[in-house]
Amino acid sequence: MPTLSLRFDLRNPGISGTDMTERYRAALDMAEWADQRGFATVLLSEHHGSEDGYLPSSLTMAAAVAARTERVRIVIAALVGSFHDPLRLAEDAAVVDLISGGRLDLVIAGGYVRSEFDMFGADIRKRPSRTTETIETLRNAWSGKPFPYRGRSVQVTPAPANGGPSLAIGGGSLAAARRAVDLGVGFLAPDAPTWNLYREEAARQGKPDPGPYSGGGVAFFHLCEDPERGWQQIAPYALHESNSYGKWLSEAADAIGVYQVAADVDELRATGQYRVLTPAQLEGELRADPHRVLMFHPMMGGIPPELGWKSLRLFEQHVLPRLDKDAERPADTPC
Numbered sequence: 664m665p666t667l668s669l670r671f672d673l674r675n676p677g678i679s680g681t682d683m684t685e686r687y688r689a690a691l692d693m694a695e696w697a698d699q700r701g702f703a704t705v706l707l708s709e710h711h712g713s714e715d716g717y718l719p720s721s722l723t724m725a726a727a728v729a730a731r732t733e734r735v736r737i738v739i740a741a742l743v744g745s746f747h748d749p750l751r752l753a754e755d756a757a758v759v760d761l762i763s764g765g766r767l768d769l770v771i772a773g774g775y776v777r778s779e780f781d782m783f784g785a786d787i788r789k790r791p792s793r794t795t796e797t798i799e800t801l802r803n804a805w806s807g808k809p810f811p812y813r814g815r816s817v818q819v820t821p822a823p824a825n826g827g828p829s830l831a832i833g834g835g836s837l838a839a840a841r842r843a844v845d846l847g848v849g850f851l852a853p854d855a856p857t858w859n860l861y862r863e864e865a866a867r868q869g870k871p872d873p874g875p876y877s878g879g880g881v882a883f884f885h886l887c888e889d890p891e892r893g894w895q896q897i898a899p900y901a902l903h904e905s906n907s908y909g910k911w912l913s914e915a916a917d918a919i920g921v922y923q924v925a926a927d928v929d930e931l932r933a934t935g936q937y938r939v940l941t942p943a944q945l946e947g948e949l950r951a952d953p954h955r956v957l958m959f960h961p962m963m964g965g966i967p968p969e970l971g972w973k974s975l976r977l978f979e980q981h982v983l984p985r986l987d988k989d990a991e992r993p994a995d996t997p998c
Contacts, residue, residue, distance in 0.1 A: 664953065664954075664986055665949055665952075665953060665954065665955050665956065665957040665986070666703050666704075666954075666955070666956045666957065667697070667700075667701065667702040667703055667957050667959070668702060668703060668704045668705070668706055668956060668957065668958045668959065669693060669694065669697045669702055669704070669705045669706065669735075669958075669959045669960075669961070670705075670706040670707075670708065670958055670959065670960045671690045671693075671694075671705070671706070671707055671708070671718065671724075671960075671962065672707075672708040672709075672710070672717055672718050672960075673686055673687065673690060673716065673717065673718040673724075673962070674713070674715040674716065674717050674903070674904065674907070674962075674963075674964055674965045675715055675716045675965055676714075676715040676900075676903050676964070676965040678899050678900070678903065678965060679900070679965035679966070679967055680967065681965070681967050681968065683716055685968060686962065686968060687724075687727075689962065689968035689971070689972075690724075690728075690962065691727055691728065691731050693961060693971070693972075693975065694728045694731055694732055694735070695731045695732060696975065697732075697735060697959075698731075698732035698733060698734055698735040700979065700983065702735050703735065703736060704735060704736045704737070704738050704768075705728050705732070705735050705736075705737050705738070706738045706739075706740055706958075707721040707724055707725055707728070707737070707738070707739050707740070708721070708739075708740060708741070709721040709739065709741065709742060709743070710776065710779065711746065711776075711779045711782055711783070712778060712779060712782045713907070715903070715907065715965065721739045721742065722739065722742075722752075722755050722756060722759055725737045725739055725759050725763075725767060726758070726759045726762050726763075729759060729762045729763035729764075729766065729767070730762060732763075732766075734766075735766070736766050736767075736768055737759075737763055737766055737767050737768070738768045738769075738770070739767070739768070739769050739770060740770040740833060740851055741770040741771060741772035741833040741851065742769060742770065742771055742772065743771075743772055743773070743774035743779070744771050744772070744773070744774075744790075744793045744794045744796070744797035744798075745773070745774055745780065745783070745785040745786075745787075745789065745790055745793045745794075746774070746779065746783045746785060747797065749796060749797050749800035749801065749804075749812075750800065750804065750812065750817060750819060752797065752800075752801065753800060753801050753804035753805065753819045754804075754819055756769060756801070756823065756827075756828055757804075757805060757819065757821060757822065757823035757827065758821075760823035760824050760827060760828050761821065761823060761824055763824075764824060765823070765824030765825040767823075767828040768828050768829045768830075768831070769801070769828045769829070769830055769831070770830075770831045770832070770833040770849075770851045771794055771797050771798055771801075771830065771831070771832055771833070772794070772832065772833035772834060773790035773791065773793075773794050773834060773839065774787070774790060775911065775912070775915040775917070776911045776914075776915065777914060777915065791838065791842065794832065794842065795842065795846065798830055798832070798846050798848060799846070800812060801827070801830060802827075802830070804817075804819035805819070805822055805823050805826065805827030806822070807819070807820060807821070807822035829849065830848045830849065831843065831848050831849030831850055831851050832846070832848055832849070832850055832851070833850075833851040834850075834851075834852075834857075835852065835853045835854075835857050836857070836860075836917065837860045837864070840852070840857065840860040840861040840864050841864050843861060844861065844864045844865050844868055844870055845868075847870075849873075850873070851878075852876070852878060853921070854876075854878075854921070855876040855878075858876040858878065859876070861873060862874075862875075877956060878956060882921075882935075882936055882937075882938070883901065883904075883936065883937045883938065883960055883963050884937075884938045884939070884940055884945070885897050885937075885938070885939045885940070885963075885966075885974050886939075886940055886941070886942055886945060886973075886974040886975075886977040886978055886982075887939050887940075887941070887973070887974065887977070888941060888942075888977070890939040890940065890941060891939075893939035894932065894939045896970060897937070897939065897963070897964075897966060897970070898928040898931075898932070898937075899928070899964075900963055900964030900965050900966045901928070901931055901936075901937040901963070901964055902925060902927070902928050902931055902964075903964045903965060904922070904963055904964030904965075905922050905923060905924070905925055905931055905936065905937075905964075906924050906925060907964075908922035909922045909923045909924035909925070910924060921936060922936075942977050942978065942980075942981035942982050943981075945978070945982055946981075946982050946985055946986075949982070949986065959974075959975065959978075961974055961975055
């Protein structure tokens with residue numbers, strides 16, 4: 664059985680023709696749908712000052728998701744430490760964690776979009792130290808006890824559930840991987856080679872092996888009975904997403920990512936980063952690789968909610984029942 668995950672960044676470019684309130688409500692409905700169908704995680708991404716309205720307040724959205732769900736874990740990937748006051752972040756995250764009953768996970772990143780650093784007046788050169796300070800402050804704060812912070816004694820209450828959210832560092836460099844090992848937290852890598860840097864650093868420091876890469880990556884898929892028609896429907900949004908991320912990455916000297924600026928939809932389609940599949944094709948892929956992480960991004964790049972729902976419903980009606988039957992079948996029963 665694959666690990667099922669649902670992702671939102673809530674981009675809403677003008678081409679979508681969607682009201683932002685409608686998009687937010689659809690995301691919450693989809694999160695509830697996923698929770699009721701055995702999904703493992705709902706992942707929220709955060710950026711700031713984006714023209715297309717990219718989700719800027721992921722903790723607020725996480726609280727809303729927590730109130731609409733019961734089992735699914737809520738992952739924020741990622742919060743940029745440089746843009747958040749560590750103490751306020753500790754308080755806000757603790758409250759969201761309590762609302763969720765201990766289902767919140769946080770990934771702290773250094774950030775790479777220069778315009779965001781300009782927006783917050785943050786020094787991009789201090790990313791490593793701010794990331795470390797954020798991780799250490801969150802850990803100390805969630806103990807519920809007084810602790811030293813910037814030369815004074817502080818205390819954050821109430822304490823979160825069960826010791827607080829899990830913490831990880833997100834990044835695409837050896838420095839980020841090393842920082843995660845040094846701090847004893849998880850690591851969210853953009854690809855297998857970067858994850859292997861984390862494993863190698865853990866081994867070098869005599870820390871437990873985190874195991875092989877199991878990330879789902881960021882490749883997008885959309886389900887449709889007619890793949891050609893489906894591609895025409897999602898292509899403008901794929902081009903918007905890839906070019907938006909690609910522009911940010913091209914302007915950053917040290918960022919790693921799979922997105923690129925494409926001249927047109929044909930060039931983008933040739934990369935294989937965005938795919939349209941029939942339910943039968945997806946089922947075949949899952950039979951060949953039954954333990955993969957399957958990441959749904961139903962409103963990618965501004966896809967209208969109704970189109971995103973069509974993809975989710977096809978999965979629910981034609982793929983999920985077969986996966987459930989396979990999970991119930993004894994291991995020694997021939998297919």
